[in-house]
Amino acid sequence: MPPHRDEDDDVDEDYDGLELEEEEERGSRGGSKKKRARSDYVDDYADEDSEEDDDDDEDYDGRGGKGGKGGAKRKKSSASIFLDSEAHQVDDEDEEEEEEGEDDFIEHGTDLPDERVERRRYHERGFDEENNEDVEDLERRIQERYSRHHEEYDEEATDVEQQALLPSVRDPKLWMVKCAIGREREVAVCLMQKFIDKRSELQIRSVVALDHLKSYIYVEADKEAHVKEAIKGMRNIFTNQKILLVPIREMTDVLAVESKAIDLSRDTWVRMKIGTYKGDLAKVDDVDDVRQRVTVKLIPRIDLQALASKLDGREVAKKKAFVPPPRFMNIDEARELHIRVERRRDPRTGDYFENIDGMRFKDGFLYKNVSLKSITALNVTPTFDELEKFNKPSENGESDFGGLSTLFANRKKGHFMKGDAVIVIKGDLKNLKGWVEKVDEENVLIKSEMKGLPDPLAVNEKELCKYFEPGNHVKVVSGTHEGATGMVVKVDQHVLIILSDTTKEHVRVFADHVVKSSEVTTGVTKIGEYELHDLVLLDNMTFGVIIRLENEAFQVLKGVPDRPEVALVKLREIKCKLDRKIGGQDRYKNVINVNDGVRVIEGPSKGKQGPVRHIYKGVLFIYDRHHLEHAGFICAKSTSCVVVGGSRSGANRNGGDRFSNFKAPAPVPSSPRRFQPGGRGMGYNGGGRGRGGRGGGENSLLGTTVKIRLGRFKGYRGPVVEVKGDSVRVELEMKIVTVNRDAISDNVAATTTSRDTSRYSMGSETPMHPSRTPLHPYMTPMRDSGATPIHDGMRTPMRDRAWNPYTPMSPPRDNWEDGNPGSWGTSPQYQPGSPPSRAYEAPTPGSGWASTPGGSYSDAGTPRDHGSTYSNAPSPYLPSTPGQPMTPSSTSYLPGTPGGQPMTPGTGLDVMSPVIGGDAEAWFMPDILVEIHKAGEESNVGVIRDVSDGTCKVSLGSSGEGDTIMAIPSELEIVPPRKNDRVKIVGGQFRGSIGKLIGIDGSDGIVKIEDNLDVKILDLAILAKFVQL
Amino acid sequence: MFFHIVLERNMQLHPRFFGRNLRENLVSKLMKDVEGTCSGRHGFVVAITGIETIGKGLIRDGTGFVTFPVKYQCVVFRPFKGEILEAVVTLVNKMGFFAEAGPVQIFVSKHLIPDDMEFQTGDMPNYTTSDGSVKIQKECEVRLKIIGTRVDATEIFCVGTIKDDFLGVINDPAAS
Structure with a gap:
C-alpha cells in the first residue's frame, strides 16, 4: 500500500506500530520517529484499528504540539521512501537507541555522531524528568534533531557498525507472551494504554504484535518480573502461561522483515493455485495488503447453462470432473439464458462491472477477489497463447504484453552476460541500447553509444531486456522452443520472430529466452529412440523418413515415390527404426549407396539432386538442401535416379545386351560393393552364388517380354518375372512338360534352374520352373567362359551363408562343375575363399556330388544354416524323386538336392537323404518360434503349427495368435531362445524334448529337460524357443 | 559480393591420368572438384579463372595417387549482411518467399515484406499489394x-528484406 496518507493517518500509523516507548508520554517524537520507520515495514494497518487509535492520536497531538507533528511528518516522508533494507537498519538503530538509554556502552565502542549523543542525552533526561518543558522548546529541539538526523540516513552504516547495533546480553530482552488468538493487537494497545495511564509503574520497554504470529505478543523488558507485572490483570493474556524468553540470536529475526515477500503489484502475472481456475494465468488487478487479498483478472470458466439452472433454483448435477473451458463471458449470451446481470459501479475504482451471481465481470474477464495464499507469483511464465488470450478482447491496437516485469522476475541468474546487447525498457533511459560490460548482482553495467552518459552505466537488471536485431542468429535457451536456432526476422518489443534453421518456419520467442549463437541446431531432434531424419517403419508396413518432430508426434515423409505423402504419426505408430545399410541400383544399374549423390531423372521430383540418405525397398530418400518442403527430403524410386558421376552404361559395357550379364558378369573389381546391394532388403538372395554378382537392373527388366536368344530355349519368349543377380526368370509361353527322369542327364539343367529359382517362394512357383530350367544350361557355358559365376559364389561364402535360405546355391555350383568339367580348371582359382569346396570339386562328378553337401557346409559355417539349406529339399524331394520320372519341375524345384539326384539316383539320394531328413526335421517342428522372411516383406515372427511336405504352417505373432500362413523352410529362421525361455530341442538325440534354457555358454545352451530334469549342454543352434499354442 | 582471389588446394590424381595431358587432367579435375562448392570463409567458388602454380607431385604411399598442390585464381561469391542483391524468387509461401541469387538461397520473411503486401494463396501463391500493382x-x-x-x-543461407526504399520487384517475367 502506498504510503500516501493525510496527516491523521500519519499519526495513526505511528500508533499502529503498536510500540510502546517510555518517552512517548513526554511528547518526544524520537520514539515516534522510530516507529514511523518501523511502521513502514512492519505492516500497513487495518482500518478498524485506526479507529480505536484515534483517541490516542488526539491525545498525542495535543501533547506533541503542532511543531512536533510537522517535524515528524517531514521525517516520515523521507523515511517512507526508504526500501526494506533501510528499514532494517532503522530497526536495528531503534534497539540500539534504547540500549543507549540504559548504558553508555555503545558510545565508547562506536563513533556516534554528535546529534545522536545529544539525542541519547535527551533520551536519558526524558526518563527521569517530567515533561515540564514548554511546547516551543520541545518543538525546537525536535526540529533540530530531525533536520540533522536526516543526514544521518545518508551515511552508509558499515558492517562493523551494523554488527555493533545487534542486541547483546546487556540489552533488554524480548519476551513472548501468550494471548488470546486474534487479540494480539488489542492486547498491545491495552498495554500501551496501561503504560500511558501509569507509566511509572510499568518497566517494560515496548510491546510488539506481529501480524504473522498468532496468539503471541512480544514484550521488551529487562526482567521477566517486569513483564509479569505489566500484564497482570489483562483480559486477553493468559497469565498462567509461561513467558518465554526470545534468545538473543533470534531477537533480530523477530522484527526482521520477510525479505522474500513477493512484491505483488498491478499487472503482475500470477497463477491460481487452487479451485476451478487452478493453474490458470491471472493478472493482478488490485492488491489489498491489509487483508492479504488480491483482485485478479481471469478468463472465466463458467458453464452458463449450469449457472442458469442454478439461478433458477433447479438442481444442478454436480460433475466435479468437468471443468468448463476458459471462455470470455458474453453478457448477451447470459441474458439469453435469463441470467440476471446487474451493472454496478465499483465505488473504489469507479469502473463498471457486470455482476452475475456474485461474480464480477468486465470486458469478458472475471474479476475475482482471492486470498494471497491462493495465488503464486513465482516462476510464472505465461505462454504466448495465454498472453494472446488476455490481450484479445482489449484490441486496442497495441499488443500489450504488459506485466512483462513478471517475466523478468523469473530470469535465471546470470541472465545477462558480458557482451550482450541490451535495451532499457523502463525509466528515464527507456530505449537506450547498450552492451553489457559487467553484471553486478542486480545491477548491470552497460556501455552505451550515447554520449554524455556515464560509462559504464549501472542499470537495474529488471529494467533491461536483451536486444536483438533482425538478422542475428540466435539460439533459444528456454521456453517451449528450447534448443532451436534460427535467424531473427522481426523484433517486436520483447518478442522475436525467428526463422528456424531446420523447419524454415517462424517461431515466436521472448527475447529473454534466446542467446546469440552461431550454432545451428534443430531444436528437439529426438523423441524416444527416433531421431529427426531417421527412416522408420510404420504400423501399416509403410515406411518413411521423419522430417519433423512435433509434440509427441512425427511428420513422416512416406516412401511413396510418385508423390510426396506426409503423414503425422504418433510415437506408438512407429514400429521400428530401419537403419540397415543396404544399397540399391540406379537406372543404369550403378550401385547406389547411402550418401551417394544422385539425380532424379524422372517423376515428379525430376531434376532434384542430392545425397541419398536412406534406401529401402528400392526407394531412395534423397536430401536436397534446395528442396524446401519435407525438410529437404525427396522420395524417389531408385530406378528413376542416376548416380552422379556414375556410369550410365552399366549394361552396355557388359555386352550391350540384357543378358550379357550372364555372359560377362561385370568386372567385379570395379564394383565390389555391388554385392551388398544384393542383400536381403532388395529381395535378392545369396542364391546368387552362381550369379554374376551384380544385381543389376532387375527392375528395368521386370515385366518386359524377352526372347531368349541362346540355349535350349532359344527362340522362346516370355515375360520376365524376376531378376536376381544375373539370372532372369522368364515365364515362357510354353506348356509344362513331363519327361522321364533319365532323360535329364544334364545336371546343368537342374542346377541352373535351381540357381534360377533361388528365391523365397519356390514352393508356390514350382510349376513355372520346368519351363525355365532349360534356360540355364545354355547359360552355363557362358559362365564357364566367364568363370565369374563360380568365383562369385565362392568368393563370398560369407554372403552365401548369410543368405542361406536359398539352399540351391551350393549344389548348383557343383552341378555346373560337373556338367562342364572344362570349367573346372578355372573355378578353383576363383574359389580361394573356400578351399574345401575346391577340393571337392576337383574329383569326379560323382564324388563331387557326394561331397558337395559337405562343401556347402563348410561354406555355410553354421550348422543351422545348413539345416535350412537342406530343409527345402528333403520333404518334397524324398518322396517324389526316386520313383517318379523326373519332371523338370521337380528337379528344379528341389534345389537342395538336384545335384544329387541326377548323378546317382540311388546312392546319392540314399546317402543324402538321411542326413537331410534328420536335419530338416531338426529344424522345423511344431510349436517353435520362428522368424519369417518373405520376399519383399518385413520379417515377422510366427509359431510353427505344423510341418508337412516341406512347408510349414506358421501362425503369425510371437504367441501364434495371428493369421496362419504357409511358409517354406527357407523363409524361416529359428528365433534363438534366451535365457530362462522354454525351449524345444529340434535336433540331436533329444529332439522333440522340451526344456528350459537355464544358461548360455558361448554357442552352447544349458538346458534342463523337463521330462527327466536332466541338464544337458546342447548347441544353441538346435534349440528353439518353445511356444505353447 | 564477388571476389577474385587465389586459393590453394591439394589435388589427388589417379595415376591413369598421368601422361601428356596431366596438366589438363589436373585442371579439369580441379574445376570439377572446386567450382560450385562453398566454403564458409570464402563463399561459393563460382569459376576458376586461371592456374597460378602447380607444385611438385607427391606419390602417396599405398595408393599410387599423386598429390599436387595447386594454386588457382577463382571468382568467389559471398553474401554479406547489408548487401543489396538481386535474386529470383523460387518459392512463395505464407511465411514469406525464398529467392536465389546464384547459389545463395535467401529467405524473405513476411515480416520483412512491406506491410501492404498480402499473401494470396492459389496455384501461384504470391504477395500482392492491396491495389494489385506489385x-x-x-x-x-x-x-x-x-x-x-x-x-x-x-x-x-541468408535472410533478406524488401522492406526498404528501392527494394522489391524489379522485373516480373510473368507480367511482361
Missing part, C-alpha cells in the same frame, strides 16, 4: 537487402 511470385526478380547470413560448411 506482385511477388515465383520467377519474379526482386532486389533485396541481406540482413543476416548463416554460413555452414556447405551452404550459405
Whole structure:
C-alpha cells in the first residue's frame, strides 16, 4: 500500500506500530520517529484499528504540539521512501537507541555522531524528568534533531557498525507472551494504554504484535518480573502461561522483515493455485495488503447453462470432473439464458462491472477477489497463447504484453552476460541500447553509444531486456522452443520472430529466452529412440523418413515415390527404426549407396539432386538442401535416379545386351560393393552364388517380354518375372512338360534352374520352373567362359551363408562343375575363399556330388544354416524323386538336392537323404518360434503349427495368435531362445524334448529337460524357443 | 559480393591420368572438384579463372595417387549482411518467399515484406499489394537487402528484406 496518507493517518500509523516507548508520554517524537520507520515495514494497518487509535492520536497531538507533528511528518516522508533494507537498519538503530538509554556502552565502542549523543542525552533526561518543558522548546529541539538526523540516513552504516547495533546480553530482552488468538493487537494497545495511564509503574520497554504470529505478543523488558507485572490483570493474556524468553540470536529475526515477500503489484502475472481456475494465468488487478487479498483478472470458466439452472433454483448435477473451458463471458449470451446481470459501479475504482451471481465481470474477464495464499507469483511464465488470450478482447491496437516485469522476475541468474546487447525498457533511459560490460548482482553495467552518459552505466537488471536485431542468429535457451536456432526476422518489443534453421518456419520467442549463437541446431531432434531424419517403419508396413518432430508426434515423409505423402504419426505408430545399410541400383544399374549423390531423372521430383540418405525397398530418400518442403527430403524410386558421376552404361559395357550379364558378369573389381546391394532388403538372395554378382537392373527388366536368344530355349519368349543377380526368370509361353527322369542327364539343367529359382517362394512357383530350367544350361557355358559365376559364389561364402535360405546355391555350383568339367580348371582359382569346396570339386562328378553337401557346409559355417539349406529339399524331394520320372519341375524345384539326384539316383539320394531328413526335421517342428522372411516383406515372427511336405504352417505373432500362413523352410529362421525361455530341442538325440534354457555358454545352451530334469549342454543352434499354442 | 582471389588446394590424381595431358587432367579435375562448392570463409567458388602454380607431385604411399598442390585464381561469391542483391524468387509461401541469387538461397520473411503486401494463396501463391500493382511470385526478380547470413560448411543461407526504399520487384517475367 502506498504510503500516501493525510496527516491523521500519519499519526495513526505511528500508533499502529503498536510500540510502546517510555518517552512517548513526554511528547518526544524520537520514539515516534522510530516507529514511523518501523511502521513502514512492519505492516500497513487495518482500518478498524485506526479507529480505536484515534483517541490516542488526539491525545498525542495535543501533547506533541503542532511543531512536533510537522517535524515528524517531514521525517516520515523521507523515511517512507526508504526500501526494506533501510528499514532494517532503522530497526536495528531503534534497539540500539534504547540500549543507549540504559548504558553508555555503545558510545565508547562506536563513533556516534554528535546529534545522536545529544539525542541519547535527551533520551536519558526524558526518563527521569517530567515533561515540564514548554511546547516551543520541545518543538525546537525536535526540529533540530530531525533536520540533522536526516543526514544521518545518508551515511552508509558499515558492517562493523551494523554488527555493533545487534542486541547483546546487556540489552533488554524480548519476551513472548501468550494471548488470546486474534487479540494480539488489542492486547498491545491495552498495554500501551496501561503504560500511558501509569507509566511509572510499568518497566517494560515496548510491546510488539506481529501480524504473522498468532496468539503471541512480544514484550521488551529487562526482567521477566517486569513483564509479569505489566500484564497482570489483562483480559486477553493468559497469565498462567509461561513467558518465554526470545534468545538473543533470534531477537533480530523477530522484527526482521520477510525479505522474500513477493512484491505483488498491478499487472503482475500470477497463477491460481487452487479451485476451478487452478493453474490458470491471472493478472493482478488490485492488491489489498491489509487483508492479504488480491483482485485478479481471469478468463472465466463458467458453464452458463449450469449457472442458469442454478439461478433458477433447479438442481444442478454436480460433475466435479468437468471443468468448463476458459471462455470470455458474453453478457448477451447470459441474458439469453435469463441470467440476471446487474451493472454496478465499483465505488473504489469507479469502473463498471457486470455482476452475475456474485461474480464480477468486465470486458469478458472475471474479476475475482482471492486470498494471497491462493495465488503464486513465482516462476510464472505465461505462454504466448495465454498472453494472446488476455490481450484479445482489449484490441486496442497495441499488443500489450504488459506485466512483462513478471517475466523478468523469473530470469535465471546470470541472465545477462558480458557482451550482450541490451535495451532499457523502463525509466528515464527507456530505449537506450547498450552492451553489457559487467553484471553486478542486480545491477548491470552497460556501455552505451550515447554520449554524455556515464560509462559504464549501472542499470537495474529488471529494467533491461536483451536486444536483438533482425538478422542475428540466435539460439533459444528456454521456453517451449528450447534448443532451436534460427535467424531473427522481426523484433517486436520483447518478442522475436525467428526463422528456424531446420523447419524454415517462424517461431515466436521472448527475447529473454534466446542467446546469440552461431550454432545451428534443430531444436528437439529426438523423441524416444527416433531421431529427426531417421527412416522408420510404420504400423501399416509403410515406411518413411521423419522430417519433423512435433509434440509427441512425427511428420513422416512416406516412401511413396510418385508423390510426396506426409503423414503425422504418433510415437506408438512407429514400429521400428530401419537403419540397415543396404544399397540399391540406379537406372543404369550403378550401385547406389547411402550418401551417394544422385539425380532424379524422372517423376515428379525430376531434376532434384542430392545425397541419398536412406534406401529401402528400392526407394531412395534423397536430401536436397534446395528442396524446401519435407525438410529437404525427396522420395524417389531408385530406378528413376542416376548416380552422379556414375556410369550410365552399366549394361552396355557388359555386352550391350540384357543378358550379357550372364555372359560377362561385370568386372567385379570395379564394383565390389555391388554385392551388398544384393542383400536381403532388395529381395535378392545369396542364391546368387552362381550369379554374376551384380544385381543389376532387375527392375528395368521386370515385366518386359524377352526372347531368349541362346540355349535350349532359344527362340522362346516370355515375360520376365524376376531378376536376381544375373539370372532372369522368364515365364515362357510354353506348356509344362513331363519327361522321364533319365532323360535329364544334364545336371546343368537342374542346377541352373535351381540357381534360377533361388528365391523365397519356390514352393508356390514350382510349376513355372520346368519351363525355365532349360534356360540355364545354355547359360552355363557362358559362365564357364566367364568363370565369374563360380568365383562369385565362392568368393563370398560369407554372403552365401548369410543368405542361406536359398539352399540351391551350393549344389548348383557343383552341378555346373560337373556338367562342364572344362570349367573346372578355372573355378578353383576363383574359389580361394573356400578351399574345401575346391577340393571337392576337383574329383569326379560323382564324388563331387557326394561331397558337395559337405562343401556347402563348410561354406555355410553354421550348422543351422545348413539345416535350412537342406530343409527345402528333403520333404518334397524324398518322396517324389526316386520313383517318379523326373519332371523338370521337380528337379528344379528341389534345389537342395538336384545335384544329387541326377548323378546317382540311388546312392546319392540314399546317402543324402538321411542326413537331410534328420536335419530338416531338426529344424522345423511344431510349436517353435520362428522368424519369417518373405520376399519383399518385413520379417515377422510366427509359431510353427505344423510341418508337412516341406512347408510349414506358421501362425503369425510371437504367441501364434495371428493369421496362419504357409511358409517354406527357407523363409524361416529359428528365433534363438534366451535365457530362462522354454525351449524345444529340434535336433540331436533329444529332439522333440522340451526344456528350459537355464544358461548360455558361448554357442552352447544349458538346458534342463523337463521330462527327466536332466541338464544337458546342447548347441544353441538346435534349440528353439518353445511356444505353447 | 564477388571476389577474385587465389586459393590453394591439394589435388589427388589417379595415376591413369598421368601422361601428356596431366596438366589438363589436373585442371579439369580441379574445376570439377572446386567450382560450385562453398566454403564458409570464402563463399561459393563460382569459376576458376586461371592456374597460378602447380607444385611438385607427391606419390602417396599405398595408393599410387599423386598429390599436387595447386594454386588457382577463382571468382568467389559471398553474401554479406547489408548487401543489396538481386535474386529470383523460387518459392512463395505464407511465411514469406525464398529467392536465389546464384547459389545463395535467401529467405524473405513476411515480416520483412512491406506491410501492404498480402499473401494470396492459389496455384501461384504470391504477395500482392492491396491495389494489385506489385506482385511477388515465383520467377519474379526482386532486389533485396541481406540482413543476416548463416554460413555452414556447405551452404550459405541468408535472410533478406524488401522492406526498404528501392527494394522489391524489379522485373516480373510473368507480367511482361
